[in-house]
Amino acid sequence: MTSNREEIYDLAVSFAGEHREYVERTVRSCERLGLRVFYDRDMNNGWWGKSFIREQREVYSSRTRFFVPFISTEYLAKPIPMDEFSAAMMTAVKQGDGYVLPVLMDDVQVPPDLLHPHIHYLRAKDYSPELLAKQMHARVRQAENVGQQAREVGEVVHEALNRRLPKVVPGDFSKYEELQIVFDYFASQFQTVAPLLRPRGFICTVNRTQERISIRIEKRSEIVYSLDIYKGGSMGDDKLTFGLDHHRSFATGINGWTEPYFDVEADIPKLKMMDLSVLGSFGGSEREFTKEELFDALWERIVDRLEQR
Structure with missing residues (x-):
């Protein structure tokens, strides 16, 4: 032409x-x-x-x-x-x-x-x-x-x-829809990685209900790690809350929570995470993640814990 x-x-x-x-x-x-x-x-x-x-x-x-x-x-x-x-x-x-x-x-x-x-x-x-x-x-x-x-x-x-355009939260962004997306993503990712632990001597089971994801990791029939992720809870129904060791009857505390928001600078949904200990912080620290980054951080913490067993 x-x-x-x-x-x-x-x-x-x-x-x-x-x-x-x-x-x-x-x-x-x-x-x-x-x-x-x-x-x-x-x-x-x-x-x-x-x-x-x-x-x-x-x-x-x-x-x-x-x-x-x-x-x-x-x-x-x-x-x-x-x-x-x-x-x-x-x-x-x-x-x-x-x-x-x-x-x-x-x-x-x-x-x-x-x-x-x-x-x-x-x-x-x-x-x-x-x-x-x-x-x-x-x-x-x-x-x-x-x-x-x-x-x-x-x-x-x-x-x-x-041309420069306004940086705004999209009109169709919903915290509750994003919360469900994150909840489903975590459930799917934990179910995907669970079988990878078996060759290392750990048995990981992932149980999911409409409101809760329960991760239990055993070694020789002993529970060496447990994490529960709740949709909603005492911190508000627009958050996911995290609880460690809730398989024990006396353990009911919250070890962290996360809330969806839209980052207008990055132009993507993100999560504000208050970590009390689920990621290893003590005394409380607020961090920001994408859902992928937060899952990676959770998994890295789990692996660190397992390497200490």
Whole structure:
């Protein structure tokens, strides 16, 4: 494919293959009105039903006055986050970049936090391809009249991917959902590593209920380590609590607890851990972990204890 660096387009379109018929009719109508449109099928190298950017990054060197994503349920499902270009364009839509003219297909429900309140968009169900082409023609001519220059596609991608965004807790983050995820993860990981101890002379059993994970490690029928992880408890139902040696009738104390939270700097869920002794601290110390890091720390402590037997 030859470079498109000298090409200037009025429009560049992106869409899911399921809507090719509508998009192609729109493209041809735009061309009949004298617009130059970057359209994958015209590039003559087999981009059937695919996002042209995903297939040919050379198009980044093209310049166009407007990028037109035909946003559908399929479009949202396929390119994001797999395709950095489409993700960047959707970021531009969210930020209200006037370079992007979104067309909403069918009755697609775009997340309310995705469309900038000042973004201008059209719904395909309100326009035939021919009428939509007339709208685009008017927008392009308006841009020409006010001196709006064509922009290089790659420049817009770079800006969208690197623009600073607010660091906030996601609206769908739930402490209780994350607590269940962590609880399930710990149960699964302990069940996975338990058989590894048998060749070393230790028998590890892991019993799980809806509210409790019980780990018991024996050597020659003697319990040499026990740990119970409770969902909820006296520290609050949004925490996991840890108890050592609860196999003994007199041992009921808490040796630590952990609480999920969302780390906005790292952009991931994490755990705040108050360690009273379950990880080896005495007197209490607060630490932060991912669930993977906390499991590793628990396992390292267990191995240390077993090596002392």
